[in-house]
Amino acid sequence: MSSEKPCRACMDFRTWAKRQKEVYDSEKGAQKKQDQTPNARNGGTRDDCPLDKDELGSKTWGFLHTMAAYYPDQPNERQKSDMNSFFHTFSKFYPCNVCAEDLQEQLKHSPPETGSQEKLSQWLCRIHNEVNKKLGKPEFDCKLVNQRWRDGWLDGSCD
Numbered sequence: 001m002s003s004e005k006p007c008r009a010c011m012d013f014r015t016w017a018k019r020q021k022e023v024y025d026s027e028k029g030a031q032k033k034q035d036q037t038p039n040a041r042n043g044g045t046r047d048d049c050p051l052d053k054d055e056l057g058s059k060t061w062g063f064l065h066t067m068a069a070y071y072p073d074q075p076n077e078r079q080k081s082d083m084n085s086f087f088h089t090f091s092k093f094y095p096c097n098v099c100a101e102d103l104q105e106q107l108k109h110s111p112p113e114t115g116s117q118e119k120l121s122q123w124l125c126r127i128h129n130e131v132n133k134k135l136g137k138p139e140f141d142c143k144l145v146n147q148r149w150r151d152g153w154l155d156g157s158c159d
């Protein structure tokens, strides 16, 4: 068993907690940590713990889709190039390593479409759907992406 600290941002909370315990047990035997404060999902009260893979993913998608939603309709060459660089750089530093590697692969065969807000938002929707498919989650209807991330639903439920 490796005693390397498990990467919380690379796995769901249950797996991380299990690995953390294994590492802890291997280092300290069965001795209990005296100052351990349980977090909210352990039945405790904290809501300010480090993000696990799913929390990080959900918040990050929110940021990425919102950024795409507010990208210019007619970007200049500099903006197109900066947005392209952003996604390539982002994919090197995203803290969940399996997610980052997956995104790097996706970028190779589907580079960012930076020609307009519509193009970028649709491209990102497809990228996210590839991850959804891999994880067995339902695909999102990309026609609705601006309602979801910019305008709110047509029925007024976000107004």
Ligand SMILES: Cc1cc2nc3c(=O)[nH]c(=O)nc-3n(C[C@H](O)[C@H](O)[C@H](O)COP(=O)(O)OP(=O)(O)OC[C@H]3O[C@@H](n4cnc5c(N)ncnc54)[C@H](O)[C@@H]3O)c2cc1C
Pocket: 053, 054, 055, 056, 057, 058, 059, 060, 061, 062, 065, 094, 098, 099, 100, 102, 103, 124, 125, 126, 127, 128, 129, 131, 132, 135, 139, 140, 145, 148
């Ligand atoms: C770049 C990236 C790569 C990732 N790769 C992996 C991976 O390889 N393995 C892994 O286990 N996890 C990965 N994740 C995390 C994973 O995608 C989810 O974020 C995580 O499982 C939590 O899922 P969720 O059900 O909260 O919804 P999320 O998938 O986080 O979605 C958040 C919200 O986005 C909206 N949405 C869903 N699909 C789309 C779409 N196609 N277009 C627009 N809006 C949409 C929905 O309203 C949804 O509620 C990755 C995250 C990111 C940001």
